[in-house]
Amino acid sequence: MKYMEINNFVTDFTYKSILDLGIKYLLGNKEIKEAKKSGKKIIGSFLPPIDMIYAFKNALPIFLPRLIEFEYEKYVPILNLLNKFNILKSILNYYIKNENVLLNQFFKDFDQSGYSRVFSSLIDIAANSNYYMDTCVQTRISYGAFLKYFNLVDMIIGGFEGNYCLHFAKFYERINLYKPTFYFEKPYGDENSPNTISIIDKEFNRFIKLVEKLTKEKIDEDLLINILRIQQEIRKYLILIYKLFKRGYVPLQSVALTLIHGCYVDLLSDPIFCKNKLKQLTNEIYHKYKKHELYNYKKEGIPRIIITGSPGFDPALPSIFQNAGASLLYLDLFQSAKDSKFKLDFKLSGLDLYKKFLVETNYVNGIIDLIDLWLNIAKEIEVDGILFSKSWGCRFTTPAFKILKDRANSELAIPVLGLDFYTPGENLSQVQTRIEAFIEMIKKK
Numbered sequence: 129m130k131y132m133e134i135n136n137f138v139t140d141f142t143y144k145s146i147l148d149l150g151i152k153y154l155l156g157n158k159e160i161k162e163a164k165k166s167g168k169k170i171i172g173s174f175l176p177p178i179d180m181i182y183a184f185k186n187a188l189p190i191f192l193p194r195l196i197e198f199e200y201e202k203y204v205p206i207l208n209l210l211n212k213f214n215i216l217k218s219i220l221n222y223y224i225k226n227e228n229v230l231l232n233q234f235f236k237d238f239d240q241s242g243y244s245r246v247f248s249s250l251i252d253i254a255a256n257s258n259y260y261m262d263t264c265v266q267t268r269i270s271y272g273a274f275l276k277y278f279n280l281v282d283m284i285i286g287g288f289e290g291n292y293c294l295h296f297a298k299f300y301e302r303i304n305l306y307k308p309t310f311y312f313e314k315p316y317g318d319e320n321s322p323n324t325i326s327i328i329d330k331e332f333n334r335f336i337k338l339v340e341k342l343t344k345e346k347i348d349e350d351l352l353i354n355i356l357r358i359q360q361e362i363r364k365y366l367i368l369i370y371k372l373f374k375r376g377y378v379p380l381q382s383v384a385l386t387l388i389h390g391c392y393v394d395l396l397s398d399p400i401f402c403k404n405k406l407k408q409l410t411n412e413i414y415h416k417y418k419k420h421e422l423y424n425y426k427k428e429g430i431p432r433i434i435i436t437g438s439p440g441f442d443p444a445l446p447s448i449f450q451n452a453g454a455s456l457l458y459l460d461l462f463q464s465a466k467d468s469k470f471k472l473d474f475k476l477s478g479l480d481l482y483k484k485f486l487v488e489t490n491y492v493n494g495i496i497d498l499i500d501l502w503l504n505i506a507k508e509i510e511v512d513g514i515l516f517s518k519s520w521g522c523r524f525t526t527p528a529f530k531i532l533k534d535r536a537n538s539e540l541a542i543p544v545l546g547l548d549f550y551t552p553g554e555n556l557s558q559v560q561t562r563i564e565a566f567i568e569m570i571k572k573k
């Protein structure tokens with residue numbers, strides 16, 4: 129097998145399911161416009177969970193970053209058509225097996241500079257509207273996206289696991305000046321914390337009343353149970369894929385992994401499609417595994433590095449790691465799926481079951497929960513190193529860097545690289561030099 133086939137994120141797009149998910153993700157803007165025209169209320173968010181919106185027939189949830197149109201948007205209709213006739217998969221297979229200058233240039237633009245420009249333009253929109261520029265990149269991008277797609281969305285929800293962050297709260301406070309907003313207060317704690325349970329209970333009831341008023345319909349509890357059942361099935365597929373990471377493989381690379389994280393938030397406006405595609409993906413991966421076509425990175429000594437820290441990272445990072453001969457992995461969702469204690473209990477009503485789900489997926493100790501999650505991934509899949517994305521201005525995730533680094537050194541004896549991140553596309557040559565030195569050091573160990 130050629131090296132290009134082994135550690136190339138484009139390889140993942142030869143899975144038909146990944147192509148289908150990717151194209152549907154990119155069609156988000158168009159699909160939401162159509163749903164809005166047909167009278168649906170669009171409820172946006174920047175964080176999960178938003179799947180409970182599927183319990184309303186007159187509403188549709190949207191993970192707001194899915195509205196962002198990229199420079200290659202013009203290619204999406206043709207890609208969609210090629211994909212429908214199964215031609216796109218063959219083109220990608222050809223590209224991977226044959227060096228091609230034209231296609232090389234296309235993928236170079238596709239994965240790096242185009243992304244960076246789109247995100248910087250959203251930051252400019254926020255800056256021109258006098259948004260606080262002393263805040264983290266996520267909220268600056270999100271505010272720009274909110275203004276750009278303002279007319280498409282009827283209501284915004286936030287809070288949940290973002291409840292801990294003052295920047296996030298201020299971001300919603302600002303948005304609330306212009307759009308109906310619901311900020312879900314969710315304190316730390318688990319099923320042993322009576323106050324947490326009672327606040328989540330009250331907040332969820334308040335939220336349901338607000339959406340019922342917006343959509344002019346009652347919540348359908350059967351639909352709520354149904355969505356939890358779909359989520360449960362999706363978690364089963366994620367756990368199966370994660371098992372291969374534990375055995376030293378990289379069944380999916382960072383670009384496809386980021387796509388799956390994005391799809392999981394709003395289930396792409398179509399939960400059944402999303403669930404079926406993840407089932408198909410699991411089958412496609414295991415088919416390749418059984419035919420011994422998956423490459424074992426552990427055995428071949430290709431370093432596997434996990435990304436931790438702030439969820440925002442420069443879109444150029446996967447390629448920089450790839451060029452340095454390593455693989456960058458984003459596995460938070462896979463580990464959370466594995467750790468989930470949630471079980472469907474059909475004795476409960478839909479509302480009570482969903483509240484139970486919210487309690488059982490809650491942070492118990494705040495940032496320490498995330499540090500434990502990252503260290504668990506590092507330990508379980510035996511990573512060679514950890515990248516910590518230090519988002520400038522972040523007062524919640526970034527301060528965890530020192531604790532994570534100390535614990536990774538003492539508990540797992542693996543190195544941690546901290547990279548500062550202010551605006552996409554900035555200081556890339558310096559970032560590249562640091563990553564190359566980090567991978568070199570790991571290879572020499």
Ligand code: SF4
Pocket residue numbers: 264265266267293294295296438439519521522523524525526
């Ligand atoms: S990156 Fe940090 S500061 Fe920004 S919203 Fe997330 S937790 Fe808050």
